Amino acid sequence: MYPNNFEYAAPATLQEALDLLSQNAEAKVLAGGHSLLPMMKIRLANPGMLVDLRKIAELKGIQVDGEIRVGAMTTYAELERSEELRQRLPVIAECVNVIGDPAVRNRGTIGGSLAHADPAADMPALMLALEAQMRVRGPNGERTIAAADFFVDMLQSALEPGEILTEIVIPLLPQGAGAAYEKFKHPASGYAVVGVAAVVQRGDGGQVSACRIAVTGAGPRAQRARAAEEALVSSGNLEDAAAKAADGLDLIGDAFASEEFRAHLTRVLTRRALKRAMERAG
Ligand SMILES: Cc1cc2nc3c(=O)[nH]c(=O)nc-3n(C[C@H](O)[C@H](O)[C@H](O)COP(=O)(O)OP(=O)(O)OC[C@H]3O[C@@H](n4cnc5c(N)ncnc54)[C@H](O)[C@@H]3O)c2cc1C
Structure with missing residues (x-):
């Protein structure tokens, strides 16, 4: 499919782009176009104008x-x-x-x-x-x-x-902190069925003093896995934390992956991401 007709502008400054947006309620910003243009082609988005940001040096x-x-x-x-x-x-x-x-x-x-x-x-x-x-x-x-x-x-x-x-x-991560990202890709699109980012901070004695875990793909938005974070800091035990990774998350299921499968992937990938983040934290 082709998108509906639209006007196009490629302003040179951020202020010009902001002015165009405020003057055109139907305008949308265009960046790399790799999400917006496919959505326009299938008519999920129908902006009356595209304000292309590519010439604005201050945004790069x-x-x-x-x-x-x-x-x-x-x-x-x-x-x-x-x-x-x-x-x-x-x-x-x-x-x-x-x-x-x-x-x-x-x-x-x-x-x-x-x-x-x-x-x-x-x-x-x-x-x-x-x-x-x-x-x-x-x-x-x-x-x-x-x-x-x-x-x-x-x-x-x-x-x-x-x-x-x-x-x-x-x-920047402080001394004694490490981070890792793990992803299970959808075999056709390559998007994350589930992806997990982990950051682990070790204290002076080597114990885990802080931890942040964020999950994508499992639910309607990226979200923190708070139960797993708390489990890792309180017990220092990787398995305990991974077992709780899907607790409290807003999960979705679809034709490719059920809620249960996404919860399972979240636990598996959290374990892997935490393990590598802990190794990198020293
Ligand atoms: C084949 C394919 C595979 C992909 N695989 C992955 C993947 O594995 N993982 C992944 O994360 N993504 C994937 N993507 C998506 C890709 O990362 C997109 O480029 C990205 O999601 C959108 O960035 P963009 O610069 O193309 O934005 P655009 O498509 O130009 O814009 C996306 C939306 O954001 C708005 N927007 C853009 N920039 C701004 C801004 N500065 N301020 C306000 N609003 C803004 C636009 O108005 C639009 O609504 C894939 C895309 C394709 C086509």
């Missing part, structure tokens, strides 16, 4: 100092290729590496993935586990949304109409 790039700041229009391929990111937070490249194929990674953007809030996307889980902050600009100025508040429901983020996600701020 990776900066690493006391924290990592990634422009929303930074592609997966740019994240994967960044030597500095590989050294300072290798779990980002590990996660990007299992997204789609090279064509998807060359065009798809971190901002597009997060704003789209696909329940089977990989980046939302990783950003939840890393406690990233989303910087957003809109008609009422700038605001920052914690990843924990950003993924509201299936294909629904906390972005308000007219808002643009501009930057993702990711804290």
Whole structure:
């Protein structure tokens, strides 16, 4: 199918893009187009105008100092290729590496993935586990949304109409912390049937002092596996934590994977992700 007709603009500045959005209630932002254009072709999205962000230099790039700041229009391929990111937070490249194929990674953007809030996307889980902050600009100025508040429901983020996600701020892991991402891919689409991101922090005595686990694919949105997090910190036991990984999660079932299978995958992948995160934590 072909999309409905639409107007197209490719502004050079963020302010021009914001103005276009506020003047056109039917406008939608275009990033890499790898989710939006397929949705337009099957008429699940019918924007009257596309505001293409590709020329806006201030939305691109990776900066690493006391924290990592990634422009929303930074592609997966740019994240994967960044030597500095590989050294300072290798779990980002590990996660990007299992997204789609090279064509998807060359065009798809971190901002597009997060704003789209696909329940089977990989980046939302990783950003939840890393406690990233989303910087957003809109008609009422700038605001920052914690990843924990950003993924509201299936294909629904906390972005308000007219808002643009501009930057993702990711804290660096402290000494004694490690992270890992594990994914069970759908054999046809390659999306996550379930994906699990884990961050583990060890205290001075080597005990687990903090832990964050985030799950994608299992439910309508990326979500934290709080029961498993608490189990790992209280018992230090990997098996105890993995056994509780699906407890309290909002689960979905479909023709490919039942709720029970997704719960099972969540437990298995949590065990694997925690094991590797604990090894990396030292
Ligand atoms: C064959 C294929 C395989 C894929 N496999 C995977 C996979 O394994 N894992 C995975 O996670 N994803 C996968 N994807 C999806 C891919 O990651 C998309 O690129 C991504 O989800 C959307 O990013 P995009 O830059 O293409 O955004 P677009 O498609 O351009 O936009 C998506 C949505 O976000 C909005 N948007 C985009 N940028 C912004 C912004 N800065 N501010 C506000 N709103 C914004 C748009 O208006 C639109 O509603 C796959 C896609 C394809 C086609």
